[in-house]
Amino acid sequence: MxxxxxxxxxxxxxxxxxxxxxxxxxxxxxxxxxxxxxxxxxxxxxxxxxxxxxxxxxxxxxxxxxxxxxxxxxxxxxxxxxxxxxxxxxxxxxxxxxxxxxxxxxxxxxxxxxxxxxxxxxxxxxxxxxxxxxxxxxxxxxxxxxxxxxxxxxxxxxxxxxxxxxxxxxxxxxxxxxxxxxxxxxxxxxALNQTLAGAFLAPTVSDEAEQLRRHLKELESELQFERNSSKRLEAKRSQKRNSAALQKADADMERLESKxxxxxxxxxxxxxxxxxxxxxxxxxxxxxxxxxxxxxxxxxxxxxx
CATH class of the missing domain: 3.40.50 (Rossmann fold)
Structure with missing residues (x-):
């Protein structure tokens, strides 16, 4: 050991x-x-x-x-x-x-x-x-x-x-x-996600990542058709925030897969x-x-x- x-x-x-x-x-x-x-x-x-x-x-x-x-x-x-x-x-x-x-x-x-x-x-x-x-x-x-x-x-x-x-x-x-x-x-x-503690956190991290991906797709669709400049600016800001959050969630998923x-x-x-x-x-x-x-x-x- x-x-x-x-x-x-x-x-x-x-x-x-x-x-x-x-x-x-x-x-x-x-x-x-x-x-x-x-x-x-x-x-x-x-x-x-x-x-x-x-x-x-x-x-x-x-x-x-x-x-x-x-x-x-x-x-x-x-x-x-x-x-x-x-x-x-x-x-x-x-x-x-x-x-x-x-x-x-x-x-x-x-x-x-x-x-x-x-x-x-x-x-x-x-x-x-x-x-x-x-x-x-x-x-x-x-x-x-x-x-x-x-x-x-x-x-x-x-x-x-x-x-x-x-x-x-x-x-x-x-x-x-x-x-x-x-x-x-x-x-x-x-692996960390196979332990009791890791398995306890994994569903929350996975759900968060999935929600962020869905929201980013919605924002992408919105930006394709939105012509109002202020609404486009807000959508882009939201897109940036969600992208950063998704990067963190993906990093957490990688951490859970580590040994x-x-x-x-x-x-x-x-x-x-x-x-x-x-x-x-x-x-x-x-x-x-x-x-x-x-x-x-x-x-x-x-x-x-």
Whole structure:
């Protein structure tokens, strides 16, 4: 399964952070840190519903990162899923984000998942506190209930270092886990659209592309017969917008047809040949084969969670 020998594999503990778009970044961030004598790495994955990128583009990036984690031999100890308690309700985008998360993780890995509500420091008035408590109960009973019954846990982050370390510590004590999407991409060498997560997004992307093609045909027909200059100008503008949107939709379809596991294996092989240093540095390899930046995210050991 792995492209690395046992000597090359990192065997380092890793915690994933998912759920929200990373603070100030479009891409993954990774941090080396420790609690007491236990060293580990935190990988903050980009969140869905980023207005700058499509969900499919973000899924492809996360898929490649998780494939790399599997191939490089990291000990994935657990996943922290973040949800802001100040969100008024589980609207469509939040439900979609949660569905994608569950399809990426798989039921077998839920025992290594901690569902974390954040932003409690912004809940101040008695009315807001009551509403937030009711929202927290609703999350646990309705939206997170299925995951909790299958082994996941839920907690609140109160903004303190102690709270953050407590969340991480309960995961560091668990056995390493392999996520559903990692098995699909690396072990079974599936295309992204064959995975549960990719198959979830594919119909939406396909429908959008088809609608855009129909609209472009209608605009083309309209421009053949329209003589009013202002209406022609508006039709041409609409044609330009729809053409650009179709290009993005087609690019998303290509992303869904990619095989992230094989892509990562290829990048890793190329990196190993070009590496000038003796011995493989797993962190360097991870950066080389994925889009990753390094720095303190503040999501776990700081006040940003």
């Amino acid at each position: 792995n492209a690395m020998s046992e000597d090359e594999q990192v065997n380092q503990n890793l915690i994933l952070v998912m759920g929200l778009t990373g603070a100030g970044t479009q891409n993954c961030q990774i941090v080396d840190t420790s609690i007491g004598n236990t060293e580990f790495r935190i990988m903050d994955c980009p969140g869905f519903d980023d207005t700058r990128r499509s969900d499919t583009e973000i899924l492809q990036e996360i898929a490649e990162q998780l494939a790399a984690v599997r191939i490089l031999g990291y000990k994935l100890k657990g996943i922290v899923y973040l949800h802001q308690i100040i969100e008024n309700r589980m609207k469509g985008s939040a439900l979609r984000r949660l569905d994608l998360f569950k399809k990426l993780i798989g039921e077998e890995a839920l025992a290594n998942v901690v569902l974390v509500t954040t932003m409690w420091g912004k809940v101040v008035t008695p009315e807001d506190i009551e509403e937030a408590n009711n929202r927290d109960s609703e999350l646990r009973e309705e939206y997170w209930g299925g995951m909790l019954r299958k082994g996941a846990s839920a907690t609140r982050f109160d903004g303190t270092t102690e709270s953050a370390q407590g969340i991480v510590s309960q995961l560091l004590g668990k056995e390493p886990v392999v996520l559903k999407v990692q098995k699909q991409l690396v072990d079974k060498k599936m 992230p596991g094989e892509v990562v294996q290829g990048r890793l092989g190329k990196w190993k040949k070009e590496a000038s240093s003796v011995g493989l540095k797993s962190l360097q390899a991870l950066a080389a084969i994925c889009t990753i930046s390094f720095g303190i995210t503040g999501l776990i050991l700081g006040s940003g969670l």
